[in-house]
Each structure stands twice: as structure tokens, then as C-alpha cells.
Amino acid sequence: MSNYIERFTAGERVLHWIVTASFFTLLLSGLGLFSRLFNGYFTLFGGGGNAIMVHKIAGIVFFFSSLYMFLKHRRDVSTFDEDDRRWIEQRGGYLSREEAHFNIGKYNPGQKLFAIFIAAATLILGVTGLFIWAPTLFPRWIVQLSLMIHGLMFVGTVMFVVVHVYLATIGNPGTIEAMLYGDVRSMWAKRHHPKWYKEASGENP
Amino acid sequence: MADAIKAENRKGFLVDTSRCIGCRSCQVACKQWNKMAADKTVEQGSYENPRDLTPALYNRIRFLEVGEEPGGVNWLFLNERCMHCGEAGCMKVCPSPGALYRTKEGVVAYNKEKCISCKYCVSACPFNVPRYDSDDKVSKCHLCLDRLSGGMPPACAKACPTGTLKFGKRSDLIADAQATGKQLYGVNDLGGLGVVYALEGPPERYGLPATPHIPLSIFLWKDVIKPLGILGFWGSIGAMLLHYVTIGPKKIDEAPEKEERHE
């Protein structure tokens, strides 16, 4: 039995890091627009006008790459089974120090919900962003509503991504290897995604 | 944003619409003083011209034809411009400090060099006033700041031949008008408008909102989502750190195939 098992292809990893890079570019260029408290972030781009331009370009990259990422693994993230229900009932074991074991497939329900949320947020941020881009072309109420919703989804997305980054790094040691090298340790796979490990390796863990 | 204006310094207009004859001297004087080119207009079956504020038109006369009795028509004239609101929606949302700013006279002035062309101000203005020039920079009435600083009234008020546009100390103008029993619009709305109207009839008849306010979604955006959002950012980071040190990470079980340590 091999020590490692492939989790993501190189293409999948590059796509994920394109989404991530464009996301953080959007975050940094958007902070100054969100509140004057964050005005200092404009200097990263050489002023607010440039920050807006960068935000628009990064927005286009994020919109298409993020939706493409969702479409590519929509089959893995859009169905929930009985084992997922157990995971949700016990909050994935994250709220207790007790060892918890769940028979999870490629993704756990938390990851699935995160992926679905990000896809929905990408759509909403993209559409509202378009109205904000050219406010004089649309009725005022649409632009006003868009400014509000864009801000709301921005906040929600950042908060979810904070949780995502925590769980993908220090919260679950070994996970980051999936996105860095593509291969994860078999021990990791058996611990976190036993059902997927069984299918992918043909072994009985 | 609470930008306190001292009442004794605050300058403003009192617009007595009953005196207006629709001569548009104010429109022309403004264009001349601010050196703005003519706008190309289209004949649309009205004396009103142009039909909306433009980047090169800071104030204009709104012509309203109101049918009173059968066959009769009442012509109403309203000088339309930036109201220099006490609580200005445009200033609330502007992300570029100094692009829109308050002078000691209470004027909502602007500095095009600092404007970053986000156009948030147009969405936040209760009166749909700001326009954008060919460089996409904000433009609107600035109460002839250059004239004010030289002790002169704005060009429009100077040119008005009928006394419709009165400019001066805001509190005095309001007191005088109230003494003659006039109903005033904008005395207390939005922290008090810098342009107060004596109207003949309800504000809606002039196309003015009865109770002007900052649009609800703009209020929710800036006064609810923004502060709660900033709390949320730090809260989510704090919650993750707390989780790490209390419940802790999900370690992979010690296992034989785990690589040996090299310390």
C-alpha cells in the first residue's frame, strides 16, 4: 500500500490558486472601497482609481475561474447522503475534543456547503458588481440595492474563506498538501475521507 | 457621518418659488461664472431646457405644468441643484477622503483631483444630483466657493432679478421667511438642507420627495453592514484562533507510515 494517494490533478490545483489569487486581489483592492477606515489599502495599488481598475480585472478573473471550478466538481459537492447527515448532526466533530469518525466521501458536507456558497456568492457579486460598474446606465434603485448586496456578500465571503483557510491549513494538518502537491498521505485520507479513499485506492481501510 | 456644521456660520439659499418668473438668469450666470460650455439639447415640447442637470449645468429651472381648472394651466418653477444637505448621502459613501468635503459655511464642496470615479455619490444622493464630467469626475453645484471666499454671493443669487434666490446666513433667512408665515421645505430634513424652499403647494407637486432621506439600502450598507462586517472579519479570525487553542486541530492518528522526524 502506497503512503500517498492523488487528490487533485495539477490542473485542479492551478485553477484553485487562480481563484485564490484573484480573490485576495479583490479583497485588497475592495477594502478601501468598503470603508474609509481601510483607505490605506489603496496605496498598494497607487491610489483609489487604480484600485478600482484592478478590482474590475480581478473581478472578471474570479467570476469565471470560480464558476468554472464549481462546474468542474459540482457532482462531488451537490449531493448529500446519510453519512453526511450524521456529520452535520455532530458538526463534523469540530466542536469537541473527542475523536469522531465519519464515513465521508470526497468532500464533507461543510466543504460541499462552502463550495455551493462560494458559487452562489460569485454569481451575486458578479451581477451586482456589473451594476456598480456602470451606475448611470441602470435605474438608481438597482444600483443602490447592488451596493448593499455587494457589501453583504463581500462580508459573508470573507468570513467563510477565513474558516476555509483555517480548516485547510492548521485546523486539519496534512490537508494543504492536497492543494500544494496534489497527493495526500493515506493516513489523512483514511481519517478524513474514508469512503473516497476506498473508491480511489480500491483498498479497504 | 456626523459632520457638525456651526449654525452661526452656515450659509444657504432661501428659494421663494412664488417670485420665480422662469427667466433662467441663474442657469446662465452659473454657466458663465463657472466657464461651462453649452449643452446640446433637443426640442421636446417644453420650455424646460435642458431637461436634467448635466456635468456642465449645476443648477436649472424645473418647469412644471400643473392643470388646475379645465383648460387652465399653472406654471411652477423650481430652482434645482445640490441641496448641500446637513447630513449628505454623497459624503457618507464617498470612499476617497477629501473628494467631497464640508466647508465652514456648510457647503458640500468637492475636489476633482481626489475623486476616484467610483460614482457611489450618485446612488446615495436623495435628490439624484451629482453628475460626472468627461473624465468621470464628480461635478455639481459648489455654491461658487471661489466667490464665497471673496465675500461675494454665488453667481446665481447675484443674477436673480426677482429675489427668488436669496443667499445669506441660513438661520436668518429661515427666520425672516417664517416671520412672513411661509411654509418652508428642508428646514430640518437631512440635518437641514442648505437650500430651503418656500413652495406654493405640497413638495410632491414640484417633484421633490415629501420626506427626503438617504436611500434605505444605502443606509443599511453603510450603517449596518459595514460596522457589523468589520466585526465579522475580526470575529471569524478570532473564532478560528480560539478553536485552535481550545478544541485544537484534527491530528492524523499516529501511524507507522508517518515519516520519521528529523529534529
Ligand code: HEM
Ligand atoms: C490561502 C488561501 C487558501 C488556502 C490555503 C486553501 C486551501 C485549500 C485546500 C487545502 C483545499 C483542499 C481541501 C481538501 O482536500 O479537502 C481547498 C479546496 C477548496 N478551496 Fe481553497 N484555499 C484557499 C483559498 C480559497 C478561496 C479564496 C476560495 C474561494 C473563494 C477557495 C475555494 C475552495 C473550494 C471551493 C475548494 C473545494 C473544497 C471545498 O469546497 O472546501 N479556496 N482549498
Ligand code: SF4
Ligand atoms: S443634494 Fe445630493 S449631492 Fe448635494 S449634498 Fe445632498 S446628497 Fe450631496
Ligand code: SF4
Ligand atoms: S465619484 Fe468621486 S466624489 Fe463621488 S463618491 Fe466616488 S470618489 Fe467620491
